Amino acid sequence: MSKKTSVLVIAMIVIITVLCVIGISRLGFSYDFEAFFPQGDPATDYYYEFRKEFETDNDFFIVALENESGIYDQDFLRNVDSLTHALRNVNHIVEVMGPTQITTYSRDPVMGQIFKIPLLRWNEPEFYATDSVRISESPGMIGLFFSQDGKSLAINMKHEQALSKDKCDQLSYDIERVVGSFSFDKTHIIGRALGQRLYVEMMLQELFLFISISLVLTTIFLFIAFRSGWGIVIPTLVVLISIIWTLGFIYLLGKDLDLMLTVLPTIIFVVGMSDSVHVLTKYLQELRNGRDKIEAIRYAFKSIRLATFLTAFTTAIGFLTLIFSNIKPISDFGIYTSVGIMLAYGLTYTMLPAVLLLAKPKKLYIYATSDDFWTGKLHTALRWIIRKRKWIFAGTAVICAISIYGIWTIRVDNKMLEDLKDSHRLKQEFFFMEDHFSGCRPFEMAVIFDEQTSIYSPEALSDLDTINAFLRNEYGVGSLISVSEIIKSSYQALNAGERDFYIIPTDSSDFVRATKFLKRKEMQELIGLFVDDETHTVRISGKVGDFGRQHYDSLNVKLESYISQHCQTKFKYHVTGTAHLIDLNNRYLVENMLWDLLLSVVVIGLVMGIVYKSPKMILLTIIPNIVPLVIVGGIMGAVGIPLKVSTSIVFNIAFGIAVDDTIHFLARVRTLLRDGMSSLYAVKRTFLTTGKAMVVTTLILSGGFLSLILSDFMGTFYIGFLISLTLFIALIAELLLSPLVVMFFYHKKKKA
Numbered sequence: 158m159s160k161k162t163s164v165l166v167i168a169m170i171v172i173i174t175v176l177c178v179i180g181i182s183r184l185g186f187s188y189d190f191e192a193f194f195p196q197g198d199p200a201t202d203y204y205y206e207f208r209k210e211f212e213t214d215n216d217f218f219i220v221a222l223e224n225e226s227g228i229y230d231q232d233f234l235r236n237v238d239s240l241t242h243a244l245r246n247v248n249h250i251v252e253v254m255g256p257t258q259i260t261t262y263s264r265d266p267v268m269g270q271i272f273k274i275p276l277l278r279w280n281e282p283e284f285y286a287t288d289s290v291r292i293s294e295s296p297g298m299i300g301l302f303f304s305q306d307g308k309s310l311a312i313n314m315k316h317e318q319a320l321s322k323d324k325c326d327q328l329s330y331d332i333e334r335v336v337g338s339f340s341f342d343k344t345h346i347i348g349r350a351l352g353q354r355l356y357v358e359m360m361l362q363e364l365f366l367f368i369s370i371s372l373v374l375t376t377i378f379l380f381i382a383f384r385s386g387w388g389i390v391i392p393t394l395v396v397l398i399s400i401i402w403t404l405g406f407i408y409l410l411g412k413d414l415d416l417m418l419t420v421l422p423t424i425i426f427v428v429g430m431s432d433s434v435h436v437l438t439k440y441l442q443e444l445r446n447g448r449d450k451i452e453a454i455r456y457a458f459k460s461i462r463l464a465t466f467l468t469a470f471t472t473a474i475g476f477l478t479l480i481f482s483n484i485k486p487i488s489d490f491g492i493y494t495s496v497g498i499m500l501a502y503g504l505t506y507t508m509l510p511a512v513l514l515l516a517k518p519k520k521l522y523i524y525a526t527s528d529d530f531w532t533g534k535l536h537t538a539l540r541w542i543i544r545k546r547k548w549i550f551a552g553t554a555v556i557c558a559i560s561i562y563g564i565w566t567i568r569v570d571n572k573m574l575e576d577l578k579d580s581h582r583l584k585q586e587f588f589f590m591e592d593h594f595s596g597c598r599p600f601e602m603a604v605i606f607d608e609q610t611s612i613y614s615p616e617a618l619s620d621l622d623t624i625n626a627f628l629r630n631e632y633g634v635g636s637l638i639s640v641s642e643i644i645k646s647s648y649q650a651l652n653a654g655e656r657d658f659y660i661i662p663t664d665s666s667d668f669v670r671a672t673k674f675l676k677r678k679e680m681q682e683l684i685g686l687f688v689d690d691e692t693h694t695v696r697i698s699g700k701v702g703d704f705g706r707q708h709y710d711s712l713n714v715k716l717e718s719y720i721s722q723h724c725q726t727k728f729k730y731h732v733t734g735t736a737h738l739i740d741l742n743n744r745y746l747v748e749n750m751l752w753d754l755l756l757s758v759v760v761i762g763l764v765m766g767i768v769y770k771s772p773k774m775i776l777l778t779i780i781p782n783i784v785p786l787v788i789v790g791g792i793m794g795a796v797g798i799p800l801k802v803s804t805s806i807v808f809n810i811a812f813g814i815a816v817d818d819t820i821h822f823l824a825r826v827r828t829l830l831r832d833g834m835s836s837l838y839a840v841k842r843t844f845l846t847t848g849k850a851m852v853v854t855t856l857i858l859s860g861g862f863l864s865l866i867l868s869d870f871m872g873t874f875y876i877g878f879l880i881s882l883t884l885f886i887a888l889i890a891e892l893l894l895s896p897l898v899v900m901f902f903y904h905k906k907k908k909a
Contacts, residue, residue, distance in 0.1 A: 160515060163510070163511035164511075164515070166508065166511045167508065167511050170504070173405075174401055174402070177401045177408075181404045183408060184408050184414055185322075186361055186413060186415075187322055187413040187415055190349060190352075190735070191735070192415065192484075192485050193484055193739060194484075194738045194739075195738065196485055197483055198745075200733070201738055201741075203603075203731055204601075204737075204738060207601070207694075207731075207733050210696075211687070211696050212315075213318050213735075214735055215735050216315060216316055216349065217316070218346065218347065218348035218350070218351070219312070219314070219345075219346070219347045219348065219590065219594075220240070220244070220311065220332070220336055220344065220345070220346055221304075221345040221346075221347075221589065221590065222236075222240070222312070222341045222344055222345075223308055223342045223343040224309070224341065225308060227307055228304075229285040231279070231280070233341075234277070235279070235280070236339050236340070237257050237279070238255065238258065239339070240335070241312055244312060244314060244332065249320060249328050250315070251315050251316060251317055253312065254312070254313045255302075255310075255312040256276070256277055256298075256310045256312070258275075259276040259298075260273040261274055261650065261654060262274075262646075262647070262650030262654075262674075271650065271651070274654075276295065277292065291654070294656045296642070296646075297638065300700075301595060301635070304594055305593060306593060308593075309593050309594075311594055314332075314348075316328060316348075316350065325349075325350035326353075326354045329348065329350045332346060345586050345589050346586065347583075347587070351583075352583055355582065355583060359870065360416060360419045363868050363869070363873070364414070366867065367419075367420065367422065367423040367864050367865060367867075368422050368426065370867070371423050371426045371864050372426070374857070374860035374861060374864065375393060375426070375427070375860070375861065376389050376393070378853060378856045378857045378860060379393070379434075381853075383437065383441070388437060391509060391516075392430050392433035392437065394512070395430075395501065395508055395509055396425065396433070396501055398504055398508065399497060400422045400497065403421065403493060403496060403497035403500055404422070406496055412489065415486050417487065418489070420873055420877075421494055421497065423865060424810075424861075425497040426861055427860070428501070429500075429505075430854065430857050430858075431857075431858065432468065432501065432502055433505050433509060434850055435461055435465060435468075435821055435850045436461065436505060438846075439460060439850075440453050440457040450514075451514070462506075463768070464821050464825070467764065467765070467824070468816075468821065469498055469501070469502035470764065471761045471765075471817065472498050472814050472817060473494075473499055473813070474495075474757060474760055475757050475761075475809050475810055475814065475816075476490075476491045476495045476809070476810060477491055477495045478754075478756050478757045478760075479492075479806060479809060480492055482749065482753075484742055484745075535848045536845060538892065539840075539841060539844045539845070539896065542893055543897075546897050549897065553894065556788060557784060557788070559791060560791025561791065562794075563790065563794035564787070564791055564793075564794055566794035566795070567790065567793050567799070568707070569706075569707070569744075569799065569800045569801070570705045570706050570707045570799045570800075571705065571706050571743040571799070571801040572703045572704070572706075573597075573736055573739060574703060576870045576872040576873075578871060578874075581869055587703060591703065594635070594700075595634075595635025595701070596635065596700045596701050596702040596703065598700065598701050598702060599698075599700065599734045599735055599736050600634050600697075600698065600700060600734060600736070601696065601698055601733045601734030601737070602696070602697040602698075602732050602733065603696060603697075604624070604694070604695045604697065604728050604729075604730045605692065605693055605694050605695075605728055606695070606727070606728045607693070607727040607728060608693060610726050612690070612693060615661065616725060616726050617728075618640070618661050619661055619725075620725060620728070621639055621640065621695060622641045622661050623724055624719075624724065624730075625641055625642060625697065627716065627719045627723075628699070628716075631719075632716065633702065633712075634701055635699055635700050635701065636699050637697065638698050639687055639695060639697040640687050640695055641661060643683060644661060644672065644675070647672075647674040647675060647680070648662050650674070651667075651674060701736075706740040706743055710740070713732055743801050750805040754808050754809055754812065757813060758779060758783070761778065761779075761812075761813070761816055762774075762776075763775065765823075769823075774823065776902070777819070777895075778819050778820070780894065780898055781819055781895050782812055782815045782819060782887060782891075783812075784887075784890045784894065785811070785883050785884075785889075785890050786812060789807075789883045789886065790808075793879070798875065798879075801872075803876055807876060807879040807880055807883070808883075810876075810880060811879070811880050814858060815883060817854070818854070818855065818888065819895060821850065822851065822899075823895075825842075825843040825847045826843045826903075829843065836903040837900060839899075840896045840899055840900055844892075851888060852888065855885065859881040859884045860881075862876070862880045863877055863881040865877020
């Protein structure tokens with residue numbers, strides 16, 4: 158590359174970078190909760206149809222209000238009533254139900270007239286004692302509007318469905334503003350729109366936080382490695398421009414940044430640095446060997462061209478296997494990260510030589526020709542490894558055996574807000590609702606009766622009541638509503654609100670009266686949310702605690718057994734809803750993890766075998782890099798880290814990155830073997846030269862990924878922690894095992 162060509166290359170890179178920066182300034186941030194539903198899955202398709210018939214289960218807000226002295230306080234209740242009225246005026250709110258405005262039906266036993274009465278006569282303290290008894294005996298009130306300890310009330314709201322992000326943000330701000338204008342001991346606000354806004358705000362903050370930390374750590378490690386400003390500036394420029402180009406590519410495709418993509422810049426920053434470090438290390442080595450600058454550049458890029466391509470390609474494969482996920486944010490993450498890695502590789506072979514050719518890095522040259530700190534240390538380490546090879550193999554075998562046992566103890570579980578630390582505001586609100594009310598995790602169930610069975614028949618309603626009893630008493634569903642519950646409320650209203658009449662009437666005339674009561678206009682609106690006559694479908698809805706997928710999987714098995722034993726009519730049923738789909742999402746990701754990892758291992762092994770035309774290369778590539786994955790899996794089992802969305806993708810990513818050092822090591826060994834060196838001498842030369850780059854790149858990679866542990870998202874935390882741990886263990890395994898494995902497979906001297 159001539160100086161003229163170098164100037165042209167840099168000019169083109171600058172122009173493209175400026176255009177990408179303009180695009181990045183228009184990038185949006187989104188947290189589409191439903192994007193994490195399994196795409197193309199029958200359960201997802203069913204839920205979409207289900208909500209068309211009824212309504213979504215997560216377009217709600219709950220405002221819980223605490224009063225330490227108890228809820229039966231007139232001033233407190235007056236404020237609650239005023240807040241309820243104020244919330245009705247908030248844009249996009251379509252329904253507000255507050256405890257001070259709930260009415261129930263009752264029938265005068267003498268006159269036979271049906272009338273409404275307030276459930277809680279908040280402005281008449283003399284009735285508080287009577288009303289409190291009636292509330293405690295009213296099914297569904299405790300846990301929905303009234304806390305179990307009698308110190309909190311909840312206002313439940315529904316908002317318009319399918320609101321845009323901007324409208325959701327404004328809605329959450331408006332509700333916070335209105336609630337904040339009243340004085341309560343404590344307030345708690347829960348809602349998808351608020352959660353979405355807080356998620357996006359955190360994503361934006363963490364995006365800049367991670368890049369900043371990665372930049373600082375990388376600067377430190379590069380200075381340690383090269384002792385030169387140019388040794389810091391050149392690799393850093395390459396990866397920063399790679400990030401800008403990748404984000405520009407995302408904008409060009411009309412994609413917003415989501416939760417998964419917020420870690421993409423950090424990953425490209427640390428992963429893309431690897432090729433630059435290896436090239437610079439080789440360049441310095443050639444300067445040290447007496448070549449002039451131009452010859453050193455030419456030889457450095459030529460000698461490791463194949464190795465660096467393979468490292469970029471195999472790392473991209475590790476991410477690209479994620480495209481087989483049926484969770485769109487996961488597959489998008491795999492695609493865009495792969496693109497970013499290959500862009501970093503392209504810039505390493507265009508921008509880097511151009512900068513080296515045009516610049517005059519004197520300190521870098523001085524450092525290259527001075528004594529190298531690393532040589533003596535690595536030489537001592539290699540001698541120890543060769544002397545202790547039997548102990549190393551034995552120790553590795555023992556550690557792997559223990560780790561395999563640990564892998565069998567890994568839990569497979571997830572929760573709705575597992576991505577948030579316990580100290581986060583949203584998680585705290587979830588805990589409060591679980592401790593004092595019925596929880597926030599939606600429960601939805603569809604019961605589809607046979608066409609010959611009337612939904613309003615005593616047999617069908619009796620079976621629904623049987624199911625509801627199990628859901629309430631065994632499954633833990635609170636705030637439960639279904640058509641059978643509405644029928645029981647109607648029969649209770651027809652009998653002066655007496656608690657004993659909250660049943661499905663067995664007398665035929667009573668049954669007719671109760672079902673006739675449902676024909677009132679206000680009751681028809683309610684029934685429409687829980688019965689679809691056209692499809693013979695009944696909706697059962699409620700709230701449960703966020704206790705994890707394993708908990709509800711076991712309960713679903715018990716539910717199936719209970720229904721088969723205790724229900725008489727013919728029907729099918731589906732447990733559905735957003736929470737259920739998130740559970741399925743986790744199950745599919747975990748089930749596919751092993752296949753994706755196996756695919757990554759096989760493809761990378763075959764690529765190495767084909768490129769180097771040697772079956773030995775497959776084993777030499779795989780063996781040192783499977784060991785760290787097994788060890789990390791064992792650690793997860795030992796310390797109780799569950800296998801879920803975030804942790805299931807770690808192994809694919811880590812294997813694709815960890816194999817880079819192996820490729821550089823093996824490429825150098827094979828070059829020396831072809832030059833006629835013995836396997837021992839080839840390993841020694843490689844260990845002393847390539848070993849330095851391996852250590853430096855691993856420190857950069859591990860340090861960069863470790864910055865992710867500062868995230869408030871536990872998924873991001875686990876990605877950072879587990880990949881850092883895997884890469885560090887992979888470096889140890891690479892340094893200990895690769896020399897020994899190579900000498901085992903190439904124990905004879907190779908001729909050129």
